[in-house]
Amino acid sequence: MEITLINRTNAEISQFEEMFHQVASSAEKKLSLEDDNTVSVTFVRSRTIHTINRDYRGIDRPTDVITFAIRDDMDEFMIEEEEKDLGDIFINIDYARKQAKQYGHSYEREICFLFTHGLLHCLGYDHMTQEDEKVMFALQREILDPIVSRQ
Numbered sequence: 221m222e223i224t225l226i227n228r229t230n231a232e233i234s235q236f237e238e239m240f241h242q243v244a245s246s247a248e249k250k251l252s253l254e255d256d257n258t259v260s261v262t263f264v265r266s267r268t269i270h271t272i273n274r275d276y277r278g279i280d281r282p283t284d285v286i287t288f289a290i291r292d293d294m295d296e297f298m299i300e301e302e303e304k305d306l307g308d309i310f311i312n313i314d315y316a317r318k319q320a321k322q323y324g325h326s327y328e329r330e331i332c333f334l335f336t337h338g339l340l341h342c343l344g345y346d347h348m349t350q351e352d353e354k355v356m357f358a359l360q361r362e363i364l365d366p367i368v369s370r371q
């Protein structure tokens with residue numbers, strides 16, 4: 221999977237490139253995906269993701285991750301057969317730091333969790349119902365746990 225990293229913060233993000241590729245490879249194996257998909261990941265701060273959340277989702281507060289999946293509404297787009305772009309993931313590094321402390325695991329684990337969560341959304345998974353949540357959250361653990369420990 222091709223992963224484009226965009227940093228809209230002053231934080232160091234280079235350490236996540238290899239981890240994200242490991243997560244993507246794990247997801248490809250687990251979900252029997254082709255390896256020629258692409259996704260972009262943008263690292264932002266709370267103020268930026270607050271604006272995105274308000275403007276695109278109508279929710280006037282920051283959040284930890286927002287995903288714009290290309291294939292969410294296929295009626296609006298003519299996507300070429302060979303198009304393998306899954307979408308865009310925005311990760312809030314401020315929330316990631318706070319949640320890592322709250323959940324008692326590393327910042328790296330939280331960033332990789334948010335990437336995994338966003339990637340699954342790009343692949344069509346959701347957690348709107350209890351059953352969907354159960355499936356998606358189990359996949360998150362199966363994909364991520366072998367790569368980044370919960371400690």
